[in-house]
Amino acid sequence: MKKVLVVAGICIALLAVFYTQFKPGTASADPRGDAYAGSKACAKCHAKVYDSYLHTAHFMASMPATPNSVHGSFAKGSNVFNIDQNQKIVMEKRDSGLYQTYYVNGKVKGAHRFDIAFGGVKGESYLYWKGDGLYQLPLSYFNRQNEWSTSPGYKFSFVDFRSIGKRCLECHVSYVNEMPGGKQQLSRDEQFDRSTMVYGIDCERCHGPGAQHVDFQTSNPQVKTAKFIASYASLSRAQRMDACAVCHSGIHTSLLKSTFGFMPGDTFAKYKLPEFQQHLDTTHLDVHGKQFQLLQSSKCYLNSKMDCGTCHNTHQNTRGNDILYAQKCLSCHNTPNHTYCKMTDKLGADMLKAKCISCHMPELTTSVISVQVADKAPPVRFFVHTHHIAIYPQEVKKILAFINK
Secondary structure, eight states: OHHHHHHHHHHHHHHHHHHHHHSTTOSSOOTTOTTOOOHHHHHTTOHHHHHHHTTSTTGGGEEEOOTTTOOSOOSTTTSEEESSSSEEEEEEEETTEEEEEEEETTEEEEEEEOOEEEEOSSEEEEEEEETTEEEEOSEEEETTTTEEEEOTTOOTTSOOOOEEOHHHHHHHEEEEEEOTTTTTOSSOSOOEEEEEEEEBSOHHHHHOOOHHHHHHHHHOTTOOSOOSSOOGGGSOHHHHHHHHHHHHSOSOSOBSSOGGGOOTTOOGGGTBOGGGGSOOOGGGSOTTTOHHHHHHTSHHHHTSOOOHHHHOOTTSOOTTOHHHHHHHHHTTSOSGGGOOOTTTTTSOHHHHHHOHHHHHSOEEEEEEEEEOOSTTOOOEEEEEEOOOOOOOHHHHHHHHHHHTO
């Protein structure tokens, strides 16, 4: 009998330890602290939204580089990038991972592993770890042409390995802990604790810490109103815009403090220097990264209560769905008194229902990102939809020329 009681006591003690260490929301400690639950905890109750989010640009902002996340070809004949007759970079698959190997006159001068993939919509760029520092690989993948290309900003004529700092990571990962001073390294390159990296833009980057929310809703399933979590709808218009501005207002202005600390409801002006508040000439704003300022300068924004969420559902992949975005426009622009399209008498009904974005938010080239896909080829610029909603006569001419062929 005593033996049975002893065994039972041990089992109860083990169960208590197991529950303490692995209760819901704490099975895997989040590097951001105990207030965070991690996206997998969100997926348990929000499976449909989570599964949809996996296909969005926010989720794909960064991820570990694997054969599934690196989309450039490693097949013989498609894996060589010739810099000149003496230099080339070869994409190679090895037992230890994927590599970009640099050859000069047939001899290996360096081989660096694909560790992190950035992006996945218009193209992908890649990072590798060197000690505790992150560096960009010289070659990226250009989706539109299905080719390897120089990484943005790299010259075709030389191989470089640019260090990547926290300012880049603040918009491509949800968190990483910086290591002040690194490991007694003389370089000024920033150092990071790779074990703390939270890839992509996860649920809690936009909704705030969720551990208390998960614990409460799990313990009180009868309560259908979300508690202890920030929803986009609960924020003011200014707060909603600031939440998006964290990453969509450009990266060329110094920050007062790291945006990893930004929480939904915060004021972004407390994080970024005053230049953010000044009036900016929209004709000199690049379409890549300055979407916040471009939208705020639009008459549609100034004369309505719209915000980013009026047109964008960040939980869904709606890339290229022109008809959906046109419907967003027509939800307001649907009467003669609300600036109905002046091209009505020249365009058919089907065209009007599908081409609002093409005329009023056209794809323009960005000077921030350009790549080269072959020796002596001109640089290829990326096209990005401008968020300055306006009338672009040159785009109207393109549409008219197309339908009058």
